Amino acid sequence: MSIIASLSEINKNPNGVFVAHEKLEREFPLHSHEKGQLSFVEGGIAYISIANKTYVVPARHFFWIPKGVAHKLRVGQQATVLHSFYFFDEQENEASFYRNLGIYPASELLIQMINYTERWSGKMVDPSAKNFEFLKAMKQILPEFEKLNLPILLPITEDERMNKIISFLTENMQDEITLKSLSSRFNVSERTMSRIFQDTLHMSFLQYLKSLRMVKAIELILKTNKSIGEIALCVGFQTLGAFSNNFHDFTKTRPLDMRKLKIKSDPTEESNLLNS
Incomplete structure (x- = not known):
């Protein structure tokens, strides 16, 4: 199921985590969702367009998009796999990391955690599920990358x-x-x-x-x-x-x-x- 087709599912449970692992080459039109998005790019390159700015995300990097931010997403190579997670929002309890767009190099630990979740692709993981704590732990380590932010920007007009x-x-x-x-x-x-x-x-x-x-x-x-x-x-x-x-x-x-x-x-x- 594509990201656009999954939007209703992504937003359905505000406290859960939607997991999607997709091998693709395509462009997703302007859209937004009520959850923060973590996406890891494997094997190729991705582009995120927000307003009149386009950011480049190389392989083995991940990006974070805050909830409610309208964006376009383009994946430019057929061999590219996009590993995406749509996370619950905890508002006042969350670090500033989650309020800003960011592009970061992924650590081996994060990559291993992401790979482990492939068995849950296309599923909403709610707080009552055994694997929810694993996904929650993955989200909690993200602020450690904040100082590594590398916004590779190519303006458009x-x-x-x-x-x-x-x-x-x-x-x-x-x-x-x-x-x-x-x-x-x-x-x-x-x-x-x-x-x-x-x-x-x-x-x-x-x-x-x-x-x-x-x-x-x-x-x-x-x-x-x-x-x-x-x-x-x-x-x-x-x-x-x-x-x-x-x-x-x-x-x-x-x-x-x-x-x-x-x-x-x-x-x-x-x-x-x-x-x-």
């Missing part, structure tokens, strides 16, 4: 002119692109181009281009068997060192380490790591 610029950047990110060359391409001054980025995306041209390149790099690392050197060239870096340093600044991890996360999710690809 409905501005037609900005979207044409974004399309150009997406299709040509392997090339050297400067504010001057981009402004010339769209027949505006550099000052005007800078203002377009600030007014529509609320970040500078260079900030957006870096984010776009890093998000594309994450996709290529997790969704293809290209070597890290090939990926660096694909996203506009001429040296592996510069790419690795920029990637680390953006994600707090190295490209090869993120590739290893993919291998952990799919051990059959271990031999490909040797060619990275």
Whole structure:
């Protein structure tokens, strides 16, 4: 049963936990629920859109969405498994962690706990069930991750002119692109181009281009068997060192380490790591 089809079931018992483990590649339209959502991404990459912001969730990371927050969810690879839990809300007794959107690297302990719950997929676990205390314990350890929050953000907009610029950047990110060359391409001054980025995306041209390149790099690392050197060239870096340093600044991890996360999710690809 899909998340959208399960919404009534998710909200039915306010004190229970709904468990869903889904292997999929699809987009879920704007929706919300009356429970906090913990979802662990395995084997691929997911995207969460809230208002005009889109967040990227790599493999072996989890995200928390507070109750009542309307969001879109897209999973971008067929091999991706989304392990989701819709938790009861305790209001005044809960830590601030549960009131904010967050994206975090999962610990081995949390991953093992998540894997153990696969037998309960598609079920509402209420407080009278024996396995409820296990799920409650899993929820209670989440605030320990609060300082590891890594909101990888790629803004979106409905501005037609900005979207044409974004399309150009997406299709040509392997090339050297400067504010001057981009402004010339769209027949505006550099000052005007800078203002377009600030007014529509609320970040500078260079900030957006870096984010776009890093998000594309994450996709290529997790969704293809290209070597890290090939990926660096694909996203506009001429040296592996510069790419690795920029990637680390953006994600707090190295490209090869993120590739290893993919291998952990799919051990059959271990031999490909040797060619990275």
